[in-house]
Amino acid sequence: MKKIMVLLAMLLVLSTFAAARQTVVTSANEMKIDLLRYDPSPVQPGDTTDIWFELINLKDQAVNDFAVTLVEDYPFMVVSDKVVTFSSLDKGGKLQVKFQVEVNKNALAGSYNVNIQYNSRTAGTITSSPFIVSVQKLGSLVSASVDVTPAQGDAQRIAPGSAADVAVSVKNPYDSVMKDVTVKLDLSSSSMPFAPVGMTTEQKIKQINPGDEGRVSYKLVATPDATAGVYKIPLTIKYYDETGTLYNISDVVGVMVGAEPKISVTLDSTELTTKNKMGKVVLKVVNYGTEDVKFARIKLAEGDDFELLSTPESYIGNIDSDDYETAEFRLKAGSGTFMLPVALEYMDSNNKQYSAEENVEVVLYSPGELGIKSGSTWLYVLALVIAVAGYFGYKKFRKSRQKQ
Incomplete structure (x- = not known):
């Protein structure tokens, strides 16, 4: 069984991130503040990330002349405007505000508090209850290995028209549990010559403990007309951490199609x-x-x-x-x-x-052996030439007699 190691560097391959929605209501019941997301995610030491909040007016009338401030606290340093002001927000209205922060490069992995300070003419200055932002160190990589075991032929590749067992292993290098892990192969492209056999392309792992490895298996068949080569199958890994935050990791795994030449x-x-x-x-x-x-x-x-x-x-x-x-x-x-x-x-x-x-x-044949074969051929050709010449000669002779 040939193992092909594929490293899925989360820093480079993270797609859309959805954080567990966190909500805080100001003490005067004037404004509801939701932490929507932070992107890119997970937040890493030394990186810059955008933190998005949504504000909803809870009052029965418009709120005028208010401001929102992101309170700077370790390990976050605000590199955008710390204070964002608004002239008005209608009853039940919504708006989003973004703060760009830089994470201290020496920050340890863990959960950190982020506070919003809200100020309006009616409510005064109010500091929200803390929102939670997770920081993860990605010195270790989430890795996936692919074991390709064809039913026949070379173990390094899948022959056209043949089936193979493809196993994907996901290792958890973090200090927290990876929950509800979903591994999905994207075979939807018309250029992808694979199809699942007796199963879907989405497999699940209930939980992967820190340092452990989870494994899912697929049975794939290569189409009979598949062209030999290496095909990059898009791979998506989704999981939740212990705080309920959802992560999406996207990359490709290479599977080779081909057969031994004859x-x-x-x-x-x-x-x-x-x-x-x-x-x-x-x-x-x-x-x-x-x-x-x-x-x-x-x-x-x-x-x-x-x-x-x-x-x-x-x-x-x-x-x-x-x-x-x-x-x-x-x-x-x-x-x-x-x-x-x-x-x-x-x-x-x-x-x-x-x-x-x-x-x-x-x-090596003798000239006699070769001559018999070639001589017979020439005899047939010569006979044919004589016959054709005789036929046309006879017709010419008859025409000349008729004219006389």
Whole structure:
């Protein structure tokens, strides 16, 4: 079983984040303040993040001339305007306010308080109850490993038309529990040649304790017409921490499609006979597998029964599936029948290197044996020519007699 390690760096791959909504109501029941989200998330030491709040007017009339201040407290330092002022908010009206903060680079992982100070002409200055913002150190990475076990063929890849078991492991490097973990493969793209067998693409893990690893399995089949190559399957991992905060981690896992090439070498033609021991030999290299071959080279080794008169190596290049290419050599034969030791080197579509050795038999026929075959052919051709000439000659003779 071949393990392909895929590192999912949360700093680079986090998508839309949804925080557990936190609500505070000012003491005068004038304004409801919700912590909506912080983005990017999770908040990390040394990074800058935007914290979004929503204000809702709870009074039966408009609130005029009010201000909202984010109270600066460790480990957060406000780098945007600390105070945001508004001229008016109608009854039941809503508005959003954003503060940009920088997290102290030496902050430890944990939950920290964030306070909002609200000031209006009617309510005066009120400091809210604290909101909770989680800070996580991502020195460790959430990692996923993919084990591909095809039902047949090479364990490093899935052959077109074959099924495979794909296992995804998720490790929890944090100090808190990962809850309700959802792992989903996105196979919706028309360019993705995979389909799940007997299951959905979404699998769940109830809980992953700190330092532990969770695992989900998929059975995938590659379409019969799948082109060989590495396919990047989008992967999404969602989980909740102990505070109920939802995290989304997105990345890709690479799964390889391909099969081992099938190559054979045969004798295509030869000029050698028992009388003419020096001449050309043409070898045919046939690709009878489903995998295309590239950068193919063929090389002849020295033998006791022949002498190589040309260069021993020939570059063939690419050989498509169900196709062939030829290579030509000049030899001097020593006996009636001998073997050509042939060495092949080539790559598949995924740049995996292959080599093979074969022995190709070369039989030298006598001129008499070859002459019987070629002479019979010429006799048939000569008879046909005489017959055609006789037919047209006869017609010409009859026309001349009729004119007389």
